[in-house]
């Protein structure tokens with residue numbers, strides 16, 4: 001019988017996932033004998049399929065769209081970050097219990113830190129108020145920014161997020177995308193799916209400046225549409241989300257194996 005430890009990413013669609021490549025690079029670097037597959041799982045059969053994967057000996061699963069909320073409901077024990085954002089991207093079994101965490105927000109912060117972007121006392125604006133935004137806000141707040149502002153096409157969703165994460169010790173504001181900002185952001189995060197959907201995104205006319213660093217949670221081989229837009233509008237420092245993807249994977253790998261991969265590859269190795 002094979003002694004390889006078994007891991008997988010589940011989602012639908014899943015063919016495009018870079019996780020198998022990333023985890024195999026980690027395993028190679030750290031001398032771990034693992035398999036890591038991409039497995040398509042339909043929402044409707046989530047529970048029975050995941051039960052079966054654990055029965056078949058998978059030790060850990062990454063979970064991607066559209067299954068992150070179902071994984072949240074499925075787990076026996078949730079990390080504080082998972083509880084805060086209501087979704088899960090990492091599952092693992094210990095004894096008879098299934099544990100869960102979400103590593104997206106910490107992955108983003110690690111990537112920002114690696115890029116020398118310190119968030120303390122900074123003005124952050126997030127465009128979009130869907131699952132991706134919800135997954136990062138708790139981690140961003142822990143960096144003690146001056147304020148987080150959310151702008152979303154559907155304002156009520158931004159308000160719901162702001163209410164969810166507001167506390168006496170932090171400031172979360174909501175803005176209308178059709179109006180000028182009354183502050184200069186230090187970091188602009190695009191969490192909308194507009195680029196992936198090949199749609200234009202509305203934004204406040206004075207959003208971009210030389211000062212603001214721009215981070216798009218999506219990624220592509222070259223500049224993403226949002227990065228192009230930002231540079232045409234005066235932004236000078238723009239990143240896509242490939243670094244976050246690699247760091248969130250590294251955090252999952254650490255949870256499962258106790259080993260910390262060095263992030264010594266970049267998107268040219270992946271895309």
Ligand code: ATR
Pocket residue numbers: 127128129130131132133152153154157191192193194197199200201202
């Ligand atoms: P994800 O999990 O990727 O965050 P999601 O939960 O479906 O996906 O959220 C997508 C986000 O992108 C939402 O904030 C959505 O805005 P609405 O709440 O108004 O739907 C935003 N979005 C998608 N297409 C957009 C577009 N063309 N312009 C602006 N925002 C867009």
